[in-house]
Amino acid sequence: MNSDRQIIEWTAVGSDIGPLLLAATGRGLLSVVFHADAAVRKRALEQLAARCGTAPVEAPDSVRLAGPVRQLAAYFAGDLQEFDLTLDWTLTSGFNRQVLRELATGVPYGSVVGYGDLAHRVGQPGAAQAVGVAMGSNPLPVVVPCHRVVESDGGLGGFGGGLETKRRLLALEGVLPQPLF
Structure with missing residues (x-):
């Protein structure tokens, strides 16, 4: 496996339903977490680290997360009805x-x-x-x-x-x- 794919980058963004935590790998968007205040972020990041075997890295300017951030903003603005994102299905089977x-x-x-x-x-x-x-x-x-x-x-x-x-x-x-x- 390419080591770049193992890196998990994350950021938190505001939305009409509260803060969202977004995490992505080289394979695509890995996780979206609702109500991502500091306590929820801490717990979610610990769970991601445990499940994936690597600690997520905060990356607010991540190229991997730019598309998800942009598309979620457009969705909440009423300008996007269908997401066009590569998804990393690692957390489900x-x-x-x-x-x-x-x-x-x-x-x-x-x-x-x-x-x-x-x-x-x-x-x-x-x-x-x-x-x-x-x-x-x-x-x-x-x-x-x-x-x-x-x-x-x-x-x-x-x-x-x-x-x-x-x-x-x-x-x-x-x-x-x-x-x-």
Whole structure:
């Protein structure tokens, strides 16, 4: 493996849903973390180091992170509906990776899909709960849009970034009305 690929660069950026931590390797965007205040950043960076075997390096001017930073800013400004980023899928595997890849390519901006429907799409029609687990372990939220997965009865379902964050992302995409205040 090229040693440059093992280096994990990270930065924190502001967004309409609070600070986000972005981490990337030479393979692509590796991680997006919600609510990335100092304590959350510290914990997330420790977890990345433990899982990847190398300590992430802060790199606010990273070439690797320039595209994700630019595209996320455009998304939150309402100017981008489809991310065009190379993703590093290292932090997920098996069924979870299969579900997340289907979500990334098969559920466009402004639409939603049910947990069961997504399970059916990956050939596991009885695996709605496992799809929920995959959503909860998504290392690339927003870019891999787990906020677009909802309950079959129309409920929002769970969300690792909190239900208010899910509501705000779905409102941004026009699925839900914007909050009144």
